[in-house]
Amino acid sequence: MKKMWKSAISLLTAVSMCVGLSACGSSGGTSTTAKAPADSNAESKISGTSSSGDKVKIKLNTSWGENSSVQEGALKFKELVEEASGGRIEVAVYPSNQLASGNQQTAVEMVQNGDIEAALFGMTILSFLDDRLAVVNMPFLIPSQGDADALIFDENAESRKILDKVIGDNGMVSLSFGEAGFRQISNNKREIKSPEDMKGLKFRVLSTCPMFFDLYNALGANPTAINMSEVFTSLQQGVVDGQENAVDTFMSYNLNEVQSYITCWNGVYDAVAFVASPQFMSGLSEDDQKLVQDCAKQAMDFQRETSRASEKDILAKMGETMTVTYLSDEEIGAFREAAAGVYDQWYDAIGADIMTAFGYEK
Numbered sequence: 001m002k003k004m005w006k007s008a009i010s011l012l013t014a015v016s017m018c019v020g021l022s023a024c025g026s027s028g029g030t031s032t033t034a035k036a037p038a039d040s041n042a043e044s045k046i047s048g049t050s051s052s053g054d055k056v057k058i059k060l061n062t063s064w065g066e067n068s069s070v071q072e073g074a075l076k077f078k079e080l081v082e083e084a085s086g087g088r089i090e091v092a093v094y095p096s097n098q099l100a101s102g103n104q105q106t107a108v109e110m111v112q113n114g115d116i117e118a119a120l121f122g123m124t125i126l127s128f129l130d131d132r133l134a135v136v137n138m139p140f141l142i143p144s145q146g147d148a149d150a151l152i153f154d155e156n157a158e159s160r161k162i163l164d165k166v167i168g169d170n171g172m173v174s175l176s177f178g179e180a181g182f183r184q185i186s187n188n189k190r191e192i193k194s195p196e197d198m199k200g201l202k203f204r205v206l207s208t209c210p211m212f213f214d215l216y217n218a219l220g221a222n223p224t225a226i227n228m229s230e231v232f233t234s235l236q237q238g239v240v241d242g243q244e245n246a247v248d249t250f251m252s253y254n255l256n257e258v259q260s261y262i263t264c265w266n267g268v269y270d271a272v273a274f275v276a277s278p279q280f281m282s283g284l285s286e287d288d289q290k291l292v293q294d295c296a297k298q299a300m301d302f303q304r305e306t307s308r309a310s311e312k313d314i315l316a317k318m319g320e321t322m323t324v325t326y327l328s329d330e331e332i333g334a335f336r337e338a339a340a341g342v343y344d345q346w347y348d349a350i351g352a353d354i355m356t357a358f359g360y361e362k
Contacts, residue, residue, distance in 0.1 A: 073303025
């Protein structure tokens, strides 16, 4: 088991957040300027500090392509923030981890150290920071969108509070959550309907989520870490046979052009974490912290609705050039049984209290 990565930045105590607010905008009245973090280089890393009338610029990084619901959510955040601030706060959106040359792990570290003000990451990406965050992606632990609503999107749920805290423990401010969706399986060799069909296939998996290596080994496949920016070429050239991603991500990277089969098994759910740099947030006035938090929530609510509404259309589009396979409950049960050992491998690393909060009983 890998060691837990610990960020050297522990600045969340400097952030005075107003959580659970329903309107996107400043609360009015006299605002106070939050104290800058105890970092001698902090000023050079922040695009703009904020009192009531100060200009602020936000670089917003996403790990998705331009043709995705996450990109739409990011643009919605830009629209909401700029409108609510009267243009005083400007947001520039950078898809596909452009600010980190396509490297997802580097993008996370840039948020931690204040080089990027805010970002949208899949929980699969953040898992490299802390084993506890792998709970969201455990196989079949979140089997439906309704379960995701109760466990992740309900701000008062104990499971959601745990995610916010663990993200905070790792040097970022948790603003809100969106939905990446269920990560489905695609490949070029054959239709996959059982764990037997996985045997010997080379699958690209995220290096930032070590649990995936255990899962795909348990299913008989050969997992290989490849950066998302290189997945299309790797599939095209036969470096790997297949990959796993939510269909929204799949289409935003045009993987339908280099894959022949996709299986909807709903084995792994993934959420979108909307996070911010502590240095940036602590440099904002309380009113602007509130504005950013509120707009992040509204943007992610919009993104989640957009993602769910478009999923059927995306799968229909895939079906024009690919074989789309939907598994029966019995077939899903065979995958669930094959993946059961992953819980033995990860239960202690994630922690009994967190597993219990997410509904798992050993």
